[in-house]
Amino acid sequence: MLIGMPGAGKSTVGVVLAKVLGMNFIDSDILIQRQEGMLLKDIIEKKGLKGYLDIENQVNRDISVENTVIATGGSVIYCPEAMEHFRNIARIVYIKLSYNTIRKRLGNIKQRGVVLREGQTLLDLYCERCPLYEKYAHIIIDAEGLSVEELMDKIVKELAGK
Template identity: 30%
Template sequence: MTHTIILVGPRASGKTTVGKMLAARLNRHFIDTDDVVQKKTNKTIAQIVDEQGWERFREIESQILKEVMLSDAVVATGGGMVISEKNRHQMKNNGIVFYLATSAETVVARLKSNPAVSQRPSLTGLSITEEITGIIEERDPLYLESAHYVIDANDANKDKAEVLQQIYAICVPL
């Protein structure tokens, strides 16, 4: 039996990069839920939020999750996918969930080194460091609740190839 492999964690934790590498290695499709939202709505996430608000974006995101859970793909979720209890339950019960645990310092450094990654609108209006720190503190318990496995994805401890290898070693027997 194949399982949907789901990667959760804050933005810039490596979900998309590692997810693409993992999908290629496992010969599976790769799906990024943020990309699917943008393709289906023909709008950027920032446009959706500006025009319809965060609540509507989260509804669209949840619908996309429901659709991709029917595949045996590797799925990278948006950082806030875990906010919904329904989403957490769906992922945990219908897939294998890996939490790419990343410190606020690592996320901020990655966002500053790759501005395209930070195209998600601000949630709080705070500085990027204050916002990321608050978001990770708030969501860490939700990521942990969702996850079957926690992978340390900090640059200081692991590069992407090591993160990939750790996840791959768990996935091969599945």
């Protein structure tokens, strides 16, 4: 299971990782959109941050799969039930990147459905979330400067215990 900031490459590397490992792939943000019948940004706009996080917690908590790479939304670490569920059923891999890299990768963060409180900056969000990603991760991967292939190779090696 992959966690990390928006723009860290969870979905991108997750698809490649699933192919290489011969596993299935799930993007939990897409499950949320499918369940609610709208885009993440529209869910946040319509139901507010708390409403969105309640939905994110429920959707992720209810994922029950085997042999599957799961890419989660960056805010899943605000969902304690979902994170405890994942810690019990999966190896959690945190894709760690610097703030500058995340800032460069993210265009319009509101379009992406990033969970920001009123007045909160991307830097505030980064500083708040990184300790939570580290808290829940079984494996932390420094992805700075890595291509998708290099990141995928690093994750495979870590999962194999090398």
